[in-house]
Amino acid sequence: MGPKPHIGVVGSGISGLRCADILVQNGARVTILEARDRIGGRVHQNDLAGHLVDLGPNWIHGKGENPIMSIAEATQTVAHDPEGRNISISCDGQLVNEERATKSAEFVWTTIEQAFEYSNQHGDSIPSEQSLFDFIQEKLEKTDFSDEDKILCLDSCKLWGAYVGDPIERQSLRFFRLEECIDGNNYFVASTYQRILQHVAKTALAQANIRFKQPVMKVETPPKNEQEPNQNQVTVTTASGEIYKFDQLVITCPLGWLKRNTEAFEPQLPRRFLQAVNNISYGRLEKVFVKFPEAFWHSESTKTTQASKAQPTSPVFAQFLEPTYTSHPKDIQWNQECLSLSNLPSPCAQPTLLFYTYGPCGTNIVNQIADLDETSIEYKQILTNILEPFYSKLPGYDPSSPSCKPSSILATRWQLDPYAGNGSYCNFQIGLTAGDEDIEVLRSGDGLGAERGIWFAGEHTAPFVALGTTTGAYWSGERAAAQVCERLGLGSVGVESMRNDSLPSGSEK
Ligand SMILES: Cc1cc2nc3c(=O)[nH]c(=O)nc-3n(C[C@H](O)[C@H](O)[C@H](O)COP(=O)(O)OP(=O)(O)OC[C@H]3O[C@@H](n4cnc5c(N)ncnc54)[C@H](O)[C@@H]3O)c2cc1C
Known part of the structure; x- marks a missing residue:
């Protein structure tokens, strides 16, 4: 038994934390280099005037065989299937009749x-x-x-x-x-991903060395030592000038980060790997939370309920189809979707509408508030101006009522965040010819692991059924840890439940 191998993990999102967990369990010494001053990456919460909200993920996609759902259950996280009335507002701002x-x-x-x-x-x-x-x-x-x-x-x-x-x-x-x-x-994670994150982070926080505010700038690997093919010395330099040497390195930086930082690797990444990074796209989902003194969109349904003794009919989801009733930049789709958080189970319910914006519209909104402080009047005003044309179409809206004036607004700005890869998660756009192969190349690192001791994890390297999700990030961390363990002849504690990465897409649907 030699000394414990020292493994570096870049990033402490779900994938990095799970990877560190498995590596530690199998006897490795682990150092996590994290660019921010916190763990979680895209899993992150903010306070919205007394209620916690998830700025990144807030859904668990699929219940069957989903480790994130199991963790939610184990941590008494409230995961809620938001059933209920779904309304559509037509292009000219009218409520589309229920039948249509x-x-x-x-x-x-x-x-x-x-x-x-x-x-x-x-x-x-x-x-x-x-x-x-x-x-x-x-x-x-x-x-x-x-x-x-x-x-x-x-x-x-x-x-x-x-x-x-x-x-x-x-x-x-x-x-x-x-x-x-x-x-x-x-399932909507009504009580936020906070406890799920804490659970995934437990081993890493207790037993790995986590170095915060250490953005990795350079990853260098010497030519392979033929005498000791299993020994790789990977040298990592961070923005503050700290230099680390690892036996193996797992990189969990988002795909968007890889796209912009290919020159961080010396020698250069293999051509096919670079192609895969280039070929897979990176999406632009943003959220805006609009909180009101009370959920005014419930008021009509309360009246209806009292009068007709019918089921409450307040909307849970509202879709605002491409609007002609509000000005917006030409050539940008301006449709919106929102979810009412007032229908969540108690105590998670809050009088908040969660708007999802995407693509060029998301980019436009983010750019409008790019440099503004979240507490500034201008920030609130810009976001109110953008969203008021939409929420004012909801039932129960009364422009003269204080209940219909937002008390707080909070928008995400993932596209401005280099450590989130300036976007949200991977997607697959037209022009892509071999997307599944590209994902396999990202997972395998195109031989970089065996050659240079560099491995990749993150949602963009997940099993096909879980790409772009927290579940996928979790599984990818397990997979990368298993690859390192196998390479170094370590154990396989905790990896026995690992998903088979080579499943053809759709095979378990
Ligand atoms: C708005 C939004 C909504 C989403 N909704 C859902 C949802 O409902 N359900 C779902 O399952 N998924 C959702 N996702 C996707 C989900 O958040 C991700 O799939 C998952 O969190 C990715 O985890 P990760 O570990 O791969 O990456 P990350 O969480 O991004 O972790 C990467 C880590 O690396 C760090 N890092 C980056 N660059 C460097 C560097 N150079 N040096 C050191 N550290 C670095 C980052 O700071 C970060 O901590 C959403 C994402 C967004 C943005």
């Missing part, structure tokens, strides 16, 4: 299912330029819907952009299958 809205929602979900199926079955024979939008248009043409209903359906489908982080006109149909998640419902 239901018809359009059914079309959206059926067609999305069909698109997954089509992408799974026909994969490589689908032209790389064909988009999800093209597929939806074709399906729509085959219906006997009126022209008006067709437009409604198409506009509703466009809001799928909020799932992938970019307009669906750019979503590759060929690789739409890589967007499919684990089977089962999606």
